[in-house]
Amino acid sequence: MTVHVMKDGWVGVTKGRPKVGAFAERSRRTQPQDIDAFAEMTGDRNPLHYDKALAEASVFGKLIVQGGVTSGILNAVVAEDLPGPGSVFLEVSWKFVKAVGVGELITGRVEVKEVRT
Numbered sequence: 001m002t003v004h005v006m007k008d009g010w011v012g013v014t015k016g017r018p019k020v021g022a023f024a025e026r027s028r029r030t031q032p033q034d035i036d037a038f039a040e041m042t043g044d045r046n047p048l049h050y051d052k053a054l055a056e057a058s059v060f061g062k063l064i065v066q067g068g069v070t071s072g073i074l075n076a077v078v079a080e081d082l083p084g085p086g087s088v089f090l091e092v093s094w095k096f097v098k099a100v101g102v103g104e105l106i107t108g109r110v111e112v113k114e115v116r117t
Contacts, residue, residue, distance in 0.1 A: 017083075018112045024082035025109040026073055032102055034069045042068065064099040073108035082110050 035049045044066050047054050055063045071094050078087055100106055 018115060020112050020115060022082060023109060023111040024077050025107055026077050026081065027105055027107040028073065029105050030065045030069060030100060030102055034065055035063075035102070038066045038069050038072075042066070044068070060099045060101070062101040064101055067094070067096055070096070070100050070106050073106055074110065077108045077110045082112070 039045050039049065046066070048058060048060065048064055049055075049066060050063070052063055055061075075089070078089065079085065
């Protein structure tokens, strides 16, 4: 068996090593289908996503999408745009500052602050 060790961690990334200051973003409007698809994939069937009466009586006042739906847009930015295909997350820390309702526009923005080898 042969083991190949890459000296440059950016070799497999199709768009190459990103530059400090580079940024990319994607936006999309959330849909009811997002809730269903995420629930099917993860099993997250919190009633705040499905029960309109309960959601409207909650602190949120509306049906909200799962947090993974909103953070998922960042996965798309990293995987498709910056750094792009061939890249993966090695560490992630999310902070949700507001719940996102169905039909709301979300934007994920990624900016390169530092590049490691």
